[in-house]
Amino acid sequence: MDLALYQPDIAANTGTLLRLGACMGVPVHVIHPAGFAISQRNLARSGMDYLDRAALVEHASFAAFRAWQQQEGRRLVLLTTKASGSAYAATYAPGDVLLLGRESAGVPDDVADLADLRVRIPMRPGLRSINVALAGAMVLGEAMRQIGDFTQLS
Numbered sequence: 001m002d003l004a005l006y007q008p009d010i011a012a013n014t015g016t017l018l019r020l021g022a023c024m025g026v027p028v029h030v031i032h033p034a035g036f037a038i039s040q041r042n043l044a045r046s047g048m049d050y051l052d053r054a055a056l057v058e059h060a061s062f063a064a065f066r067a068w069q070q071q072e073g074r075r076l077v078l079l080t081t082k083a084s085g086s087a088y089a090a091t092y093a094p095g096d097v098l099l100l101g102r103e104s105a106g107v108p109d110d111v112a113d114l115a116d117l118r119v120r121i122p123m124r125p126g127l128r129s130i131n132v133a134l135a136g137a138m139v140l141g142e143a144m145r146q147i148g149d150f151t152q153l154s
């Protein structure tokens with residue numbers, strides 16, 4: 001199970017997800033261009049001293065990320081408010097890569113079309129979206145619970 005961030009805009013969210021990845025043993029992929037430099041200075045406030053324990057993988061472009069994902073034979077699961085299927089009705093597998101959209105605009109349609117599975121966290125009517133780091137945490141938690149990954153943690 002991996003997390004992937006599509007062209008993230010806000011360093012604090014990426015730092016938060018890197019800290020989550022470090023604690024859960026989940027690699028975090030950043031798909032460039034990001035809206036900020038990937039640096040200790042930019043990420044330290046939210047990532048704190050967990051950054052050194054995070055498995056960060058940077059991809060120069062979506063094409064580079066896509067090549068890696070296909071080469072590895074990993075399923076791409078997109079978290080999007082535009083999905084019809086609930087993230088809590090989906091079935092996850094150990095190799096899944098959970099792809100999160102950018103804070104400002106999600107992912108473009110051509111990227112969404114490549115996803116093997118698109119899932120939505122149900123929300124109350126009239127509300128737009130959940131913070132990207134919280135959305136990632138909610139679905140990662142469900143996916144890890146399903147595949148039994150929490151049993152490997154203390």
Ligand SMILES: C[S@@+](CC[C@H](N)C(=O)[O-])C[C@H]1O[C@@H](n2cnc3c(N)ncnc32)[C@H](O)[C@@H]1O
Nearest residue numbers: 079080081100101105106120121129130132135
């Ligand atoms: C702030 S939201 C982006 C909102 C953007 N306007 C859009 O249309 O996607 C950032 C990312 O968090 C995730 N996200 C937020 N709320 C979500 C929800 N209810 N279901 C699934 N993913 C969600 C998605 O990956 C989304 O691209």
